[in-house]
Amino acid sequence: MATIIYGKTVCSLCGQTIQTRQDAVGFSAFVSNEMDPLWKFNDAACHTRCLQQDPLGEKAKSRHSELLRQNMPERRICVVCGKKVQQPDDYFTFGYLVDDPLHPLYPYNYAHLHRSCISKWERLREVLGLIEDLKRSGAWKGAGVDWIQRVLTQEGARSHAQ
Numbered sequence: 001m002a003t004i005i006y007g008k009t010v011c012s013l014c015g016q017t018i019q020t021r022q023d024a025v026g027f028s029a030f031v032s033n034e035m036d037p038l039w040k041f042n043d044a045a046c047h048t049r050c051l052q053q054d055p056l057g058e059k060a061k062s063r064h065s066e067l068l069r070q071n072m073p074e075r076r077i078c079v080v081c082g083k084k085v086q087q088p089d090d091y092f093t094f095g096y097l098v099d100d101p102l103h104p105l106y107p108y109n110y111a112h113l114h115r116s117c118i119s120k121w122e123r124l125r126e127v128l129g130l131i132e133d134l135k136r137s138g139a140w141k142g143a144g145v146d147w148i149q150r151v152l153t154q155e156g157a158r159s160h161a162q
Contacts, residue, residue: 002026002045012044013054023048027060030067032095032144038063067096070110080117090114092151095144097134105130118155128152 003009006020018024024045031042041060051057069075071093076085085091092113097105108127118124131149134140 001028002043004045009045011046011050012040013046013050016047018045018047025051025061027064028067030064030096032142033097033139034141035139063096067110075110076112078114078117079111080113080121083114085112085114090116092118092155094148098139105134115151115155118152119158121156124152124156128156 004018004024004026006018006024009018009024010016011018011024025048026045027041027043029043031038033039037056038060041056041064046054051060054060073086074084076091076093077083078085092115094108094111096109097103098109100106105127113121121127128149131145131152135145135149
C-alpha cells in the first residue's frame with residue numbers, strides 16, 4: 001500500500017501535497033503494465049476528491065478491489081493441481097495481465113499456481129508463447145511480464161534438471 005505522510009506525500013493526480021486531515025486514498029502495487037492507463041494509480045496516493053473527479057477513478061478502485069479479492073488466501077487455488085496454495089515460497093500468481101476478455105491470456109488474470117506444479121503444467125509452453133507474443137506486441141511495458149516469463153521458465157526447467 002502506498003505510504004501517506006500528511007504534509008509530504010504528493011497526490012499522484014493533481015501534484016499537490018496531501019495535507020493533514022484531508023481525505024486520501026492509497027493504492028498498492030496493483031498494475032504491472034506501464035502501458036495500462038491505470039498505471040498512474042499503481043502504488044500511489046491521491047486525494048479522494050481527485051480520485052472521484054478522475055475519469056479512471058472508478059475503474060482504478062474496481063481493479064484494486066478485484067486484486068485484493070482475487071488474492072485472498074482462500075482464493076489461492078492452484079490451476080494445475082486444484083489444491084490450495086498455502087506456502088508463500090511455493091506460490092506464484094500472474095496478477096492482472098490483459099483487459100480484453102477475448103485475449104487468450106485473459107483466463108490467466110490472477111491465476112494461482114504452486115511453483116512446484118509449474119513443471120507439470122500441460123499449458124506451460126502455450127502460456128509462455130502467449131507471454132512472448134504479449135511482449136512483442138508492444139502492448140506491455142515494464143518488468144512484470146519479464147518476471148512472469150522468468151519464473152515460468154525457471155520452474156518449468158526444474159523437472160528436466162531433476
